[in-house]
């Protein structure tokens with residue numbers, strides 16, 4: 001006897017396929033449970049009764065698709081998120097990065113840019129920012145626009161300041177931004193050497209050789225096949241002995257690339273290409 005899929009699962013597959021065919025965004029290899037949760041959340045927010053109704057709407061209305069994209073991509077970030085991770089980059093990775101005459105860093109899935117400004121501040125304090133190019137990529141154009149502006153709500157600045165200090169920050173965090181109308185406007189020179197670009201780990205290929213790739217809190221949303229695709233891109237992009245930094249809940253263990261990397265600081269998820 002063949003098992004019949006529940007209607008919801010069929011509708012989700014059709015929606016994901018429709019998005020791929022119409023807009024070329026490929027969510028087919030995202031983790032099933034998480035995509036299901038996000039689609040149900042989007043249904044409520046976009047006031048659609050069924051997933052089929054949502055599909056009909058996004059197929060005919062690109063604005064509705066952009067709204068749905070905000071729910072599917074989870075544009076959540078924080079400055080110096082997991083401070084011990086940035087501290088480990090400062091202590092373990094920076095001394096080795098220093099040996100390169102010029103440095104290229106790829107921040108994949110940079111969302112609204114908090115990770116990019118954190119990395120730029122750390123590199124400036126270590127005297128490396130001027131000889132570094134940072135490629136900051138994401139699939140969400142609205143997030144990339146926000147990242148380019150570098151303006152964040154003052155409400156979050158207390159947390160960001162604490163994170164910065166715990167990450168080994170050397171100055172007053174307020175030196176890096178100007179407060180205005182409830183926002184913190186970050187020093188634009190931090191992004192002088194940053195290129196923000198649309199790039200999908202699901203469909204695009206490698207674009208540059210890099211010394212460090214940071215991809216944090218993105219792979220948790222992918223299934224194993226797509227995680228392996230992303231690891232393949234990072235492996236190809238990284239120079240000999242380059243560094244790979246993952247999020248606190250992500251690991252190279254059990255991946256197709258586990259043998260190609262060694263752990264440099266395992267608890268902080270920092271790896272080095274063999």
Ligand SMILES: C[S@@+](CC[C@H](N)C(=O)[O-])C[C@H]1O[C@@H](n2cnc3c(N)ncnc32)[C@H](O)[C@@H]1O
Pocket residue numbers: 073074075076077078081108109110111112114115137138139140143199200201202203215216217218247
């Ligand atoms: C939770 S945020 C992580 C932001 C940041 N890296 C951090 O750790 O704070 C996940 C980001 O991954 C991006 N993303 C999702 N699928 C992607 C893909 N296929 N290629 C590149 N980025 C993707 C989303 O748009 C979102 O901005």
